[in-house]
Amino acid sequence: MKNLSPLARIGIKAALLFALFNFLYVLIQPLDLLNQISIYNWLVPGRARLPFADYPESSFNLTLNSLDQMIVSHQIARPKAPDEYRVAHLGDSGVWGYLLKPDQTQAACLSDLKVHTPDGRVVRAYNLGYPKLTVVKDLLILRRALRYQPDLIIWSVSLASLYPGDQLDFTVIRAHYDEVKALIDQYGFNFPEWVQISPPTLWDRSFLGQRRAAADWLRHQMVGITWAATGIDHVMPVFVPPHPTNLLPDDNVLSVNPIQLRETRRFTPDDLALGVIAAGVAEAKALNVPIVIINEPIYRSPNHDLRYNTYYPKWAFDTYREAMVEAARVEGWFYRDLWDAVGSDQFTDTDFHLRAEANCAFAQQLRTALQEFWVSP
Amino acid sequence: MTLAGIALMIGGALIARLIPRWRLELLWVGSLIALFGLQQENGLWGAALPAFTLLLVIGVWVIIQKRPTPEDRLHLGLIIGIGGALTVLSLILSGQPPAETLMVLPAAGLVVLGGLNVGALIRDLPHPEADSARKRFALLGIVGIIGLLAILKLPTLQGAVNSLVQADGADRLIGWVGFSYIAFRLMHVLLDYRIGRVTAVSLRDFTLYSLFFPAIPAGPITRLEQFHKELQRELPTKPLASDEVLQGLVRIGIGLLKKFVLADTLALIALTPNTAAHSSSTAILWLMVYAYALQLFFDFSGYVDIAIGIGRIAGITLPENFKAPYFQRNLTQFWNQWHITLSTWFRLYFFMPFSRVLMSTPLKSQRALVILLAQVATMILIGLWHGAALNFVLWGTWHGVGLWAHKQISDRLRGWDGFVSNRPRLGQLITVGSVIATFHFVAVGWVFFALPNLDLIGHTLAGLIGR
Structure with a gap:
């Protein structure tokens, strides 16, 4: 060492220190702790919906991979008011409110209705939707929502969120590999993709491997200030492409076992990831939190014989609805099929995204579902 | 400047430092390459802007030079050769239509092949002893550079020029990386020349002064006489054992921290047209203004720290640009x-x-x-x-x-x-x-x-x- 130049000595010492730091980092995993901490609900208000951004710079928002950090920066993480009946609303981009402002989402509209429970509490709904069609993601969010004393959970699903083969190909879910693995082991989910997903390596657990996640944590706190100042969390495009009306002249459905389905032309409960919903219901039930399951509204083409929309051929969606009713009956779920509760002229760019007014009108249907649940859970 | 670009520059400076005999030649070639590599424009402009910058630098040197030496002639030939090759390479890499590239290739090939001989022509270049004629050229050069800066800074003028070259040019702004700094170095030389204060330097040293690669993107605006002294400075024989390289690396580390951690983080809450338009809280606005002030400082001084650090590794001390x-x-x-x-x-x-x-x-x-x-x-x-x-x-x-x-x-x-x-x-x-x-x-x-x-x-x- 003495014969080395100062530069080489410093280089070797720096490399050794850095290696030691990374070793300790792998052991301690400080990001897990850091992701429980947030300036939201403390220095700045909590967010009305989970962080997600197509255009981070202009929307004062960014897409995170840590669900823990997402939930602690959400309004639901603040203390519950004494007269509050806390409702957590899970679902996809339709629930999150893509192309809508935070105060135009279904949860916001439901809160605005100021619904009173039979015991006099006021319903306060929290938007925990996230723009991805997978119920595993909903289950992970549900498990975190349960930390914040919800009185009830509304879980909006659709056929596309229940394809077993499409549950895991999503960065946020891959970032929670250990938790998903534990759930699969506990509940015996059968996801064909699971074998293709690799567990996190030593590199993934090191500081170098997690540098992006660490930077995202910091960025998320910083944009909290500009978000609080502007109230903007989603960039509205000047032009929204019209809803596609030229549907393909076929009745194919993507993403599910096509050979088997082509033969049977029927969805059964076994063809859907209903075990995930059952797991969510069980976890919530353990804490005495009931779940209302909603089959969310979809666009229905008025002039196509084979398809309802770009996602669903009629045979697939109709048999899915039957399968959901059957599963709800067998499992004892409180289930409402609101697939046609919104007129087809009330959709924006996709088969699930509603206009602001339609969202608030749909919130009244959610209120009805809640009132029915209170009468007959 | 990206992290990869910075790493390449550090590598280039280190290589040059490790080969003392060829240090200045390597830095010079590196600067020519960086001039082309740093341009963010694609297509014709991506090749034309650095080529034009080279011509401008040669033009200014021709005005201020006393009498070219054989070494200057060799370097002129090399500049034309290397510059021609880099121009062609830029055109190819920027995805110009093959037909256009093929049209350019034979001509550029001739330039590359003939480049070394072109240097001989400089013997016949006019270098009038009459100062008045040269001073008129210098004035013309200053006016020309100011005109170029005006085109670069005025979107309307830039659009008009760009529309002559590209169909959608009027709506696009051209990014001429580093020209604001290069122009001010050249103007300093021409202005000093007009008052008889300029140092006569070789073409290689002048090109290196104008285009020294760490200082292309964000300065500093060095002075010719200072830079020339740096080029002539004796360096320790064992570069890796010297404090200078270590100091350079530390300075680069500080610059990276300032630019990529502090400035980029502060940018998230800094004042922008978007945040200003949607904010009305006095406290938040002040916070945004403070963040912008600090972001600007860390961003700019971070870049300069990196440039100074790379310069130190290369054995050239660049002037400080920010002192608290x-x-x-x-x-x-x-x-x-x-x-x-x-x-x-x-x-x-x-x-x-x-x-x-x-x-x-x-x-x-x-x-x-x-x-x-x-x-x-x-x-x-x-x-x-x-x-x-x-x-x-x-x-x-x-x-x-x-x-x-x-x-x-x-x-x-x-x-x-x-x-x-x-x-x-x-x-x-x-x-x-x-x-x-x-x-x-x-x-x-x-x-x-x-x-x-x-x-x-x-x-x-x-x-x-x-x-």
Whole structure:
């Protein structure tokens, strides 16, 4: 060492220190702790919906991979008011409110209705939707929502969120590999993709491997200030492409076992990831939190014989609805099929995204579902 | 500059340093390559802008050179050869249509092959002994460079020029990376030449001075005589054992931290047209202004730290550009420590001559007015150097008037110096207060700098005072 130049000595010492730091980092995993901490609900208000951004710079928002950090920066993480009946609303981009402002989402509209429970509490709904069609993601969010004393959970699903083969190909879910693995082991989910997903390596657990996640944590706190100042969390495009009306002249459905389905032309409960919903219901039930399951509204083409929309051929969606009713009956779920509760002229760019007014009108249907649940859970 | 680009530059500087015999030649070739590699434009402009920059540098050297040596002729040939090859490479890499590239290739190939022989032609280049003729060329060069800067900074002019080349050119702005700095180096040389102060240097050294690769993207604006002295400096024989390389690496580390951690993080909450338009809280607006002030400092000084660090590794000391500017007691001191090489340039080549001109007019009896006009005009020009827009004029005016006001106030308060110096506590209190006041004056000035239109500026300034 003495014969080395100062530069080489410093280089070797720096490399050794850095290696030691990374070793300790792998052991301690400080990001897990850091992701429980947030300036939201403390220095700045909590967010009305989970962080997600197509255009981070202009929307004062960014897409995170840590669900823990997402939930602690959400309004639901603040203390519950004494007269509050806390409702957590899970679902996809339709629930999150893509192309809508935070105060135009279904949860916001439901809160605005100021619904009173039979015991006099006021319903306060929290938007925990996230723009991805997978119920595993909903289950992970549900498990975190349960930390914040919800009185009830509304879980909006659709056929596309229940394809077993499409549950895991999503960065946020891959970032929670250990938790998903534990759930699969506990509940015996059968996801064909699971074998293709690799567990996190030593590199993934090191500081170098997690540098992006660490930077995202910091960025998320910083944009909290500009978000609080502007109230903007989603960039509205000047032009929204019209809803596609030229549907393909076929009745194919993507993403599910096509050979088997082509033969049977029927969805059964076994063809859907209903075990995930059952797991969510069980976890919530353990804490005495009931779940209302909603089959969310979809666009229905008025002039196509084979398809309802770009996602669903009629045979697939109709048999899915039957399968959901059957599963709800067998499992004892409180289930409402609101697939046609919104007129087809009330959709924006996709088969699930509603206009602001339609969202608030749909919130009244959610209120009805809640009132029915209170009468007959 | 990306991290990969910085890593390449560090590698280039280290390689050059490890081969002392060829150090300057390697740095010179590296600078030529960097000139092309750093351009962000694609297509024709991506190749044309650096090629044109090279021609401009050669042109200025031709004006100031005494008599070319065989070495100069060799380097001229090499520049043409390497520049030609890099131009062709830029065209190919930027995905120009194959037909166009194929058309360019034979011509460029001839240039590459003939490049070494072209140097011989320089013997016949005119290098008139008559200074007056050269000075006219120098003046022409200065006017030409100012014209190019005007095209670069004025979107309308740029669109007009661009539309001559590209079908959708009028709507696109051209990014000529580093030209603002290269232009000011060349103008300094031409202006000094006109007053007989320029150092005659070889073509290689002059090209290296104009295009030294770490200083292309964000300066500093070095002076030829200083840079030339650096090139002639004796370096330790064992480069890796020297403190200089270590100091360079540390400086680069500081620069990376400033630029990629501090500045990029502060950018998330800094004042922008978007945040200003949607914010009305006084506290948040102040926070955004502070964040912008710090972001600007860390971003710019971070780049300069990286450039200085790479320069140190290469064995060339570049001048400092920022010396704790936000800890200065008054605006004059701030401008002595903020973007030092640019403000020195304007002081030497505009403020002083312009003040002399004004003092030779009937205005000379009104000294305060002369200073006001010279300060405001200088600061407006510094503003326009950043971009030809009204907000930069306002920013320049804000600082020009501020500098003038500081001069007037400090002249009137000079009598109090003795009183304060006998009371150290009071002196400390005044120092702290002055630093805070100066920082806030500069920070509010950044509102003009950051926001492009008057409505937003008005909205933000009103928000800052709670209205």
